[in-house]
Amino acid sequence: MSNIIELQDLCKEFKDKRVLDNISLKIPVGSIFGLIGPNGAGKTTLIRILLGLYRPSSGSFIINTQHKDGIKKNIGFMLHSTGLYPALTCYENLALYARIYRLDKEKERIEDLLELVGLQEYRDEKAQILSKGMRQKLVLARAILHNPELLILDEPTVGLEVEIKVWFRNFISDYVSEGKKTVLISSHELSELEKICTDIAILRKGKIVKEYNKVDLMETSLEELYLKSGESDWQ
Amino acid sequence: MTILRKELKLIYGNKVFILMKVFFSLVYCAVGFLTKVLYEELGSDPGIVFYFIFVYPLSLTLLMLNLYPIAQEITEQVNGGIENILATGYSLKKLLMAKSLALFLPIYTPAALMLLIIIGWSKYYLAGFLSLILLLPLLIGSIAVNYISGILLTPNPGLLRSKISFSAVLVIFVLTYGPVLSYQVFGYSLDRAVSIVIAILLSLLAVFQAYRKINKISIEEIIMGAVYS
Ligand SMILES: Nc1ncnc2c1ncn2[C@@H]1O[C@H](COP(=O)(O)OP(=O)(O)O)[C@@H](O)[C@H]1O
Ligand SMILES: [Mg+2]
Numbered sequence: 419m420s421n422i423i424e425l426q427d428l429c430k431e432f433k434d435k436r437v438l439d440n441i442s443l444k445i446p447v448g449s450i451f452g453l454i455g456p457n458g459a460g461k462t463t464l465i466r467i468l469l470g471l472y473r474p475s476s477g478s479f480i481i482n483t484q485h486k487d488g489i490k491k492n493i494g495f496m497l498h499s500t501g502l503y504p505a506l507t508c509y510e511n512l513a514l515y516a517r518i519y520r521l522d523k524e525k526e527r528i529e530d531l532l533e534l535v536g537l538q539e540y541r542d543e544k545a546q547i548l549s550k551g552m553r554q555k556l557v558l559a560r561a562i563l564h565n566p567e568l569l570i571l572d573e574p575t576v577g578l579e580v581e582i583k584v585w586f587r588n589f590i591s592d593y594v595s596e597g598k599k600t601v602l603i604s605s606h607e608l609s610e611l612e613k614i615c616t617d618i619a620i621l622r623k624g625k626i627v628k629e630y631n632k633v634d635l636m637e638t639s640l641e642e643l644y645l646k647s648g649e650s651d652w653q
Numbered sequence: 654m655t656i657l658r659k660e661l662k663l664i665y666g667n668k669v670f671i672l673m674k675v676f677f678s679l680v681y682c683a684v685g686f687l688t689k690v691l692y693e694e695l696g697s698d699p700g701i702v703f704y705f706i707f708v709y710p711l712s713l714t715l716l717m718l719n720l721y722p723i724a725q726e727i728t729e730q731v732n733g734g735i736e737n738i739l740a741t742g743y744s745l746k747k748l749l750m751a752k753s754l755a756l757f758l759p760i761y762t763p764a765a766l767m768l769l770i771i772i773g774w775s776k777y778y779l780a781g782f783l784s785l786i787l788l789l790p791l792l793i794g795s796i797a798v799n800y801i802s803g804i805l806l807t808p809n810p811g812l813l814r815s816k817i818s819f820s821a822v823l824v825i826f827v828l829t830y831g832p833v834l835s836y837q838v839f840g841y842s843l844d845r846a847v848s849i850v851i852a853i854l855l856s857l858l859a860v861f862q863a864y865r866k867i868n869k870i871s872i873e874e875i876i877m878g879a880v881y882s
Contacts, residue, residue: 466876469740470739470740470742470872471736471739471740471872471873471876472872472873472876473873485742488742488743488744489741489742489743490740490741490742495737495740497733497736497737497740498733499733499734499736499737500733500737501733501734501736501737501738502734503659503663503734505663505666506659506662506663510659510662514655514659515741517655518655518738518741518743519741
């Protein structure tokens with residue numbers, strides 16, 4: 419199976435602090451790859467590097483997707499910050515990105531997506547009136563607006579209600595199974611990833627301490643694997 | 654273009670800003686007309702015209718800058734608007750230019766109105782149009798670039814505004830008192846042409862400074878500025 423992302427000895431330092439330490443990873447096409455680790459492990463830093471927001475201090479990575487004029491037309495993302503403009507409507511918030519991605523049939527696509535995430539009634543409401551869960555749905559709609567091959571999600575459901583978490587999970591499984599998509603999703607909540615991921619890497623203190631695939635996950639619970647991976651911290 | 658449109662929409666969605674802009678446009682226009690009275694009172698001294706053509710619009714620019722709706726810039730930082738846009742691969746330079754242009758337009762237009770009025774009655778075409786289409790746009794443009802790139806790096810726009818105001822006041826000072834000072838120190842007054850040349854040099858300097866800013870600023874710096882300060 420070919421890989422959509424490959425990381426080779428990737429390191430990131432901020433001043434003298436090493437935040438990512440020799441990360442090597444391969445993320446296969448068609449997987450839902452979970453990046454799990456406690457707060458401060460370096461998940462967001464790694465994701466920012468993949469999105470071209472930070473430059474690695476050393477090492478390298480490749481992402482096998484097609485780009486055009488520098489715009490990453492085949493990568494969708496959700497970050498900690500929503501990036502929504504509170505003063506713009508739901509429609510306008512999506513339209514801004516539709517123009518950045520130069521979509522044709524912008525209007526139809528946006529309407530479809532608003533319906534898909536259940537926000538069609540809020541089409542012309544300003545983003546500031548949305549609840550947190552609705553905002554995340556709008557951001558998710560924005561992430562898949564251009565129908566990207568690769569979705570990179572940084573703790574997309576942190577702090578949301580259970581119903582919405584479940585909805586999200588199902589949505590992402592469907593998204594992957596319907597068209598040949600790959601998802602990289604980070605979280606510090608095990609339950610979020612266990613149910614849907616095909617592969618999991620555990621990141622602690624900037625190091626990948628363990629990697630598991632579906633078969634491992636079927637045999638042992640992720641909780642057990644996760645706790646075991648942290649054992650050395652206690653010794 | 655996309656970003657420029659969004660910025661303008663955000664700026665002009667702000668009612669306070671629109672009111673302020675209308676108010677300032679009126680002030681600028683009034684100044685344009687009143688200089689004529691001043692001019693006649695002072696025995697048709699062209700110095701007054703040159704002052705209002707070269708120096709005065711800058712001081713009003715500073716005032717306008719202070720009214721710019723800063724809140725949305727800050728929320729853009731807090732909500733990560735910038736980070737999300739840059740994550741699409743959108744060019745940082747284009748983004749800076751668009752945001753600066755969005756700031757430039759509402760500041761430049763009232764000043765241009767005033768200049769047109771002054772040119773209209775004074776008939777100082779050369780000086781007037783030189784300022785209108787060269788010096789003023791360069792200066793206001795550079796101020797806008799400096800301001801925007803500064804604001805993306807700091808969550809403390811107040812300090813930034815003070816810094817920019819300080820340099821602009823310095824420029825105004827040099828332009829107004831330069832000729833007087835030169836008379837006192839060197840014993841001869843600067844020709845108006847020399848003042849104009851100084852104005853041109855200063856605006857080129859401002860452009861150079863803005864150019865350097867644009868080339869120096871990096872995405873990493875912007876994101877770190879937003880999160881870690
Ligand atoms: N811009 C930065 N400057 C300095 N330290 C940083 C910066 N970004 C992240 N860090 C540090 O790197 C570590 C990993 O952070 P992060 O990637 O946000 O972790 P996670 O997303 O797993 O919670 C943390 O200790 C954090 O303090
Ligand atoms: Mg994080």
